[in-house]
Amino acid sequence: MRYVSTRGQSPAVPASTTILNGLAPDGGLYVPESLPALDLTALQGLSYRARAEKILSLFLTDFPAADLHDCVESAYTAEKFGGQDPAPLHALSGDRHLLELWHGPTCAFKDMALQILPHLLAKSLKIQGETRRAVILVATSGDTGKAALEGFCNAPGTAILVFYPGDGVSEIQKRQMITQRGENVGVCGIQGNFDDAQTGVKALFSDPAVQKKMEKAHAFLSSANSINFGRLVPQIVYYVHAYLTLVEQGRIALGDPIRVCVPTGNFGNILAAFMAARMGLPIERFVCASNENDVLTEFIQTGRYNRVRPFHTTISPSMDILISSNLERLLWYLTDQNTTRVAAWMKQLKETGEYRITGAPFSLLSGLFEAASLNEEETAAAIRKTEETDHTVIDPHTAVAVGALEKVAPADCPTVIASTASPFKFTRAVLSALGEQGSEDPFEELSLLEKKAGKAPRSLSELKSLPVRFPQVVGKTEMESVLESFVQK
Numbered sequence: 267m268r269y270v271s272t273r274g275q276s277p278a279v280p281a282s283t284t285i286l287n288g289l290a291p292d293g294g295l296y297v298p299e300s301l302p303a304l305d306l307t308a309l310q311g312l313s314y315r316a317r318a319e320k321i322l323s324l325f326l327t328d329f330p331a332a333d334l335h336d337c338v339e340s341a342y343t344a345e346k347f348g349g350q351d352p353a354p355l356h357a358l359s360g361d362r363h364l365l366e367l368w369h370g371p372t373c374a375f376k377d378m379a380l381q382i383l384p385h386l387l388a389k390s391l392k393i394q395g396e397t398r399r400a401v402i403l404v405a406t407s408g409d410t411g412k413a414a415l416e417g418f419c420n421a422p423g424t425a426i427l428v429f430y431p432g433d434g435v436s437e438i439q440k441r442q443m444i445t446q447r448g449e450n451v452g453v454c455g456i457q458g459n460f461d462d463a464q465t466g467v468k469a470l471f472s473d474p475a476v477q478k479k480m481e482k483a484h485a486f487l488s489s490a491n492s493i494n495f496g497r498l499v500p501q502i503v504y505y506v507h508a509y510l511t512l513v514e515q516g517r518i519a520l521g522d523p524i525r526v527c528v529p530t531g532n533f534g535n536i537l538a539a540f541m542a543a544r545m546g547l548p549i550e551r552f553v554c555a556s557n558e559n560d561v562l563t564e565f566i567q568t569g570r571y572n573r574v575r576p577f578h579t580t581i582s583p584s585m586d587i588l589i590s591s592n593l594e595r596l597l598w599y600l601t602d603q604n605t606t607r608v609a610a611w612m613k614q615l616k617e618t619g620e621y622r623i624t625g626a627p628f629s630l631l632s633g634l635f636e637a638a639s640l641n642e643e644e645t646a647a648a649i650r651k652t653e654e655t656d657h658t659v660i661d662p663h664t665a666v667a668v669g670a671l672e673k674v675a676p677a678d679c680p681t682v683i684a685s686t687a688s689p690f691k692f693t694r695a696v697l698s699a700l701g702e703q704g705s706e707d708p709f710e711e712l713s714l715l716e717k718k719a720g721k722a723p724r725s726l727s728e729l730k731s732l733p734v735r736f737p738q739v740v741g742k743t744e745m746e747s748v749l750e751s752f753v754q755k
């Protein structure tokens with residue numbers, strides 16, 4: 267299997283190269299030349315890990331089978347994911363099924379991909395004969411930074427440096443990062459917001475002086491953000507797993523349709539569901555759920571993508587996004603792989619802030635996708651209602667998906683809802699939605715929520731007693747020197 271760019275101006279490369287490169291050289295995103303077919307019958311009765319191994323082997327064809335086996339076995343352990351099934355289903359009323367993707371070490375769905383990506387990257391270094399150290403540079407608004415740190419912690423051949431906005435992340439998210447264990451990790455706060463951190467990291471990537479210093483240290487910069495195809499493949503696995511779990515539970519027969527509903531930001535999670543469907547998984551419809559940052563809702567309803575709009579900070583911060591990078595891959599599929607059109611739209615987006623799709627690609631989109639967005643009150647109401655009617659406490663991101671379902675046409679098949687974070691990661695918003703008093707102390711809030719939602723994940727409650735390893739907060743101009751001293755260690 268070879269990988270090509272959505273913009274058509276980069277040579278086809280094997281999977282290991284796409285994982286090391288992240289972005290294609292022409293600025294496009296890597297996509298597999300064709301999609302392999304799923305053999306659902308052969309995947310029945312298998313464990314999550316065995317399913318992951320089979321599905322990964324369809325895409326990562328330049329990886330030796332034994333390597334893939336190692337990667338999967340090291341990533342999805344019962345210890346890291348709190349049990350044998352890393353992605354269990356939790357039934358709600360009305361034939362709705364929460365696919366719980368937050369049982370990993372950092373309590374958000376990013377773990378599903380970021381626990382295995384470092385292993386895939388380490389094997390890719392080996393396959394490509396790359397002896398330099400890969401230095402993963404991350405700017406984070408919260409969830410990605412911690413998930414990447416946990417994933418890359420002590421991964422051979424790699425080091426990871428995370429910059430977070432000093433005044434942008436929640437207290438729990440900050441504690442998660444500054445107490446990170448591991449020999450190859452670094453964490454640093456930036457005086458500024460997420461944009462400042464992101465802009466600073468992008469500048470480091472394109473600075474020739476930085477490149478030189480990296481070469482001197484026998485290292486190169488790499489990224490772990492969600493445009494890396496190595497993050498998408500592991501996400502296909504859990505949709506297949508959810509479908510086969512419904513079959514095993516006797517809720518559907520093999521071949522029956524289901525619907526999926528996904529709280530969406532960068533469009534990675536829902537794109538994985540779309541790819542699974544193209545490979546033969548019977549997903550009949552996709553519901554794309556957004557918060558007040560409703561750029562995708564408008565796009566799916568009208569064909570017009572317009573990022574020129576106010577940015578809202580919401581209680582579902584991981585979906586506060588105006589440019590959904592992975593949508594570019596969907597456009598490539600919708601246009602039947604028309605790289606010229608995709609490149610032209612992306613150019614328009616960059617230059618004017620908008621583009622519009624019409625004709626056959628738009629018909630295809632409307633036939634498969636529905637979209638709805640929720641404001642803050644509606645999100646809180648969805649948390650409250652789910653607790654009242656189903657005795658289940660959900661986080662604000664999952665709540666956006668649950669609420670979106672009430673705004674679209676009902677389906678006569680089961681709906682799988684991607685549940686993307688533990689409610690304990692967003693205690694303040696969840697307590698407030700449930701009409702409970704919060705507290706100044708984040709750990710006190712964990713205990714308050716335990717009264718409603720059962721035991722808090724240990725990885726969050728133990729933060730209180732972990733030593734702070736990375737107290738450093740620097741000005742924006744000091745990021746380069748932080749990186750320099752980091753690689754010299």
Ligand SMILES: *Cc1c(COP(=O)(O)O)cnc(C)c1O
Pocket residue numbers: 374375376409492529530531532533534535536584585663686687
């Ligand atoms: C990242 C994230 C999302 C959005 O996922 P995308 O793949 O970017 O669409 C939703 N919920 C949570 C909790 C997240 O961390």
